[in-house]
Amino acid sequence: xxxxxxxxxxxxxxxxxxxxxxxxxxxxxxxxxxxxxxxxxxxxxxxxxxxxxxxxxxxxxxxxxxxxxxxxxxxxxxxxxxxxxxxxxxxxxxxxxxxxxxxxxxxxxxxxxxxxxxxxxxxxxxxxxxxxxxxxxxxxxxxxxxxxxxxxxxxxxxxxxxxxxxxxxxxxxxxxxxxxxxxxxxxxxxxxx
Numbered sequence: 001x002x003x004x005x006x007x008x009x010x011x012x013x014x015x016x017x018x019x020x021x022x023x024x025x026x027x028x029x030x031x032x033x034x035x036x037x038x039x040x041x042x043x044x045x046x047x048x049x050x051x052x053x054x055x056x057x058x059x060x061x062x063x064x065x066x067x068x069x070x071x072x073x074x075x076x077x078x079x080x081x082x083x084x085x086x087x088x089x090x091x092x093x094x095x096x097x098x099x100x101x102x103x104x105x106x107x108x109x110x111x112x113x114x115x116x117x118x119x120x121x122x123x124x125x126x127x128x129x130x131x132x133x134x135x136x137x138x139x140x141x142x143x144x145x146x147x148x149x150x151x152x153x154x155x156x157x158x159x160x161x162x163x164x165x166x167x168x169x170x171x172x173x174x175x176x177x178x179x180x181x182x183x184x185x186x187x188x189x190x191x192x193x
Contacts, residue, residue: 049075083153091139141183
């Protein structure tokens with residue numbers, strides 16, 4: 001009994017136990033905050049490099065999606081060398097066409113939806129009716145281009161791995177610019193299928 005009362009009254013190791021209880025959550029919070037700050041830094045760099053690359057395209061055509069990706073990849077690699085970047089440009093003839101279906105000119109029942117026998121304006125020139133009139137690529141003169149960059153990189157603090165989640169972080173940045181009007185646009189054809 002005297003041994004148990006001696007152990008219960010001994011306070012020499014209490015500081016180590018208290019430090020262990022407090023330091024683990026504090027370190028986890030600091031690592032999480034550091035990772036959030038790094039994520040925001042990468043997101044800012046991706047957006048800035050995408051804006052600069054897209055601006056370069058608007059003053060002249062001929063830049064491909066591969067070249068756009070390389071421009072953004074170069075900037076992002078300076079801060080995250082294992083990052084993978086994909087830039088997907090889609091173009092529209094006008095701002096009013098963005099994320100809109102190709103207009104139906106002659107509508108046969110059932111009305112309001114495209115079906116066989118309807119006539120439509122083939123805005124993207126692919127010969128079929130589309131729910132989104134976008135064209136892949138950087139477009140031509142006077143086109144509106146939506147640039148979407150997707151960046152996947154490994155986190156620098158393994159906090160998510162400790163929870164069993166993926167250590168890869170994915171960010172997306174978008175920008176939209178209108179190409180310079182250095183030539184005229186062709187009028188889209190009206191097709192009936």
